[in-house]
Amino acid sequence: MPRRSARTLLTLSVSALLLATAAPASAAPPEGPTPEQQAQTKPPTVGGVESLGRGTGAQGKVLAETDRIVVKFKDHVPEAQKEEVLTEVETATEIEDPEIVKTTGNAEQVVESDTMLDKAEQQAVVETLEKDPAVESAEPDLIVVNGLAAHAASAPNDRYWNYQWGPRNIGVPSAWSHGTGNGVVIGIADTGQINHPDLNQRTVRGYDFLSDLYHSRDGNGRDGNPQDEGDWSPGRPNWWHGSHVAGIAAAHTNNRTGIAGVAPDARIQHARVLGADGRGYVSDIADGVMWSAGIAIPGVPRNTTPAKVVNLSEAWDAPTCAPVMQNAVNRMHKIGVPLVVAAGNAGKSANLAAPANCGGAIVVAATSSHNRITGYSNWGPMVDVAAPGGDTNAPIWSTVNTGKFSLGAPSYGDLSGTSMAAPHVSGVIALMKERNPNIGVEAIRKTLRDTGVNVNGYRKVDAGRAARAVAPTTRGAIATYYKATAVRGSTAIRPPASGTRAWAASCSTS
Numbered sequence: 335m336p337r338r339s340a341r342t343l344l345t346l347s348v349s350a351l352l353l354a355t356a357a358p359a360s361a362a363p364p365e366g367p368t369p370e371q372q373a374q375t376k377p378p379t380v381g382g383v384e385s386l387g388r389g390t391g392a393q394g395k396v397l398a399e400t401d402r403i404v405v406k407f408k409d410h411v412p413e414a415q416k417e418e419v420l421t422e423v424e425t426a427t428e429i430e431d432p433e434i435v436k437t438t439g440n441a442e443q444v445v446e447s448d449t450m451l452d453k454a455e456q457q458a459v460v461e462t463l464e465k466d467p468a469v470e471s472a473e474p475d476l477i478v479v480n481g482l483a484a485h486a487a488s489a490p491n492d493r494y495w496n497y498q499w500g501p502r503n504i505g506v507p508s509a510w511s512h513g514t515g516n517g518v519v520i521g522i523a524d525t526g527q528i529n530h531p532d533l534n535q536r537t538v539r540g541y542d543f544l545s546d547l548y549h550s551r552d553g554n555g556r557d558g559n560p561q562d563e564g565d566w567s568p569g570r571p572n573w574w575h576g577s578h579v580a581g582i583a584a585a586h587t588n589n590r591t592g593i594a595g596v597a598p599d600a601r602i603q604h605a606r607v608l609g610a611d612g613r614g615y616v617s618d619i620a621d622g623v624m625w626s627a628g629i630a631i632p633g634v635p636r637n638t639t640p641a642k643v644v645n646l647s648e649a650w651d652a653p654t655c656a657p658v659m660q661n662a663v664n665r666m667h668k669i670g671v672p673l674v675v676a677a678g679n680a681g682k683s684a685n686l687a688a689p690a691n692c693g694g695a696i697v698v699a700a701t702s703s704h705n706r707i708t709g710y711s712n713w714g715p716m717v718d719v720a721a722p723g724g725d726t727n728a729p730i731w732s733t734v735n736t737g738k739f740s741l742g743a744p745s746y747g748d749l750s751g752t753s754m755a756a757p758h759v760s761g762v763i764a765l766m767k768e769r770n771p772n773i774g775v776e777a778i779r780k781t782l783r784d785t786g787v788n789v790n791g792y793r794k795v796d797a798g799r800a801a802r803a804v805a806p807t808t809r810g811a812i813a814t815y816y817k818a819t820a821v822r823g824s825t826a827i828r829p830p831a832s833g834t835r836a837w838a839a840s841c842s843t844s
Contacts, residue, residue: 596761
């Protein structure tokens with residue numbers, strides 16, 4: 335079967351919207367969850383009784399079939415010998431015309447077949463490869479579908495429905511006298527960027543890591559344009575997930591329009607890793623987050639503005655973290671760049687969702703405006719902290735586009751999910767990184783937990799306390815200005831007179 339027709343048939347078999355989520359965690363070591371963490375299956379307690387853990391029933395999935403295998407050859411194996419290995423594998427298994435299509439940031443080779451491989455065929459290929467003395471390891475390059483850890487809320491019936499209660503709920507305005515993210519780049523590994531007045535001045539050059547022509551929707555695979563071409567899937571219009579996440583973290587603030595970002599002076603950098611239907615290869619996601627952190631990726635231009643924190647608001651069903659993803663987290667952890675991930679939206683243990691079960695990631699569960707872990711949020715010992723993720727009664731408002739199945743006009747809209755919780759935390763980490771650019775991942779994790787407040791047995795992030803807890807090594811001029819001019823009294827961040835739903839009277843809904 336020709337390569338393109340194989341993928342077309344695969345596409346037609348995907349019928350439903352599948353979302354992603356994850357669960358609560360302790361300071362998971364980079365090498366992965368401990369046996370104690372893996373064993374915990376009890377859901378969080380809500381209001382004195384155990385939560386039933388009812389979720390959306392929709393979490394990102396990995397397809398049963400894939401046409402790619404990730405192969406780690408041993409050091410100094412020549413290219414000619416690699417080709418010989420692939421020829422032998424083609425003879426012994428169902429893989430057809432295997433071809434090396436890229437090299438990952440961890441020096442693994444991604445081998446593509448002309449046809450899709452089912453699970454049994456994948457296993458046979460992996461086992462055959464690993465028997466060869468030239469091969470160190472092999473694994474299927476799984477295809478994630480709808481790995482977006484969010485879900486749409488009901489359309490607002492009140493023009494003030496879009497209040498930004500999230501930043502105020504975690505004390506962001508009080509943190510701005512200590513830092514605003516000045517000098518910090520926040521990596522957004524997601525569906526890509528859009529033209530938006532609340533984001534454009536904050537955005538630095540990113541990259542499109544989607545190596546497959548179908549997933550990318552732009553028809554040209556990897557390139558220097560991380561434009562979001564739409565994440566719609568059959569039966570669901572675009573969410574503009576990447577821009578919604580970016581706005582929460584670092585939207586332009588104090589400009590008398592739109593919304594305010596948690597880290598208003600941070601910069602945003604998009605690594606486009608998911609496309610049509612929220613799809614992407616795990617190896618592309620791994621490369622995207624590593625590049626964001628400044629790690630060199632073969633065939634990709636050097637990142638001249640590397641991020642100091644990277645947000646990955648995705649989750650998909652997986653009993654373990656794929657080695658290609660774990661290797662990426664390990665390398666980021668080693669250079670002090672935290673990967674902040676969504677716990678997932680399936681209302682179950684985050685141990686069963688990737689990348690939440692990747693050791694070393696900072697895993698974020700979702701809270702409601704009533705300061706409770708939401709019913710959809712994944713939970714468990716892998717969750718480090720919680721942050722506002724919203725629900726149908728009080729969703730999270732951020733930057734989007736009006737286009738349902740193509741690009742429209744810049745606008746604002748609401749989503750809920752652990753996808754929305756994660757960038758609240760990434761923004762807070764940007765404030766911490768401004769104060770001390772060299773603070774390491776475990777120090778960040780410990781500070782967030784130690785300064786957080788208890789919510790159903792988990793630690794909800796407190797932005798003001800977390801920022802204050804980091805001793806400054808330098809101070810940004812913008813942060814000093816915010817403090818000197820008492821910006822908390824401005825229109826953009828004035829707290830509400832009463833209630834827990836925040837201060838967005840200035841938000842427009844163009």
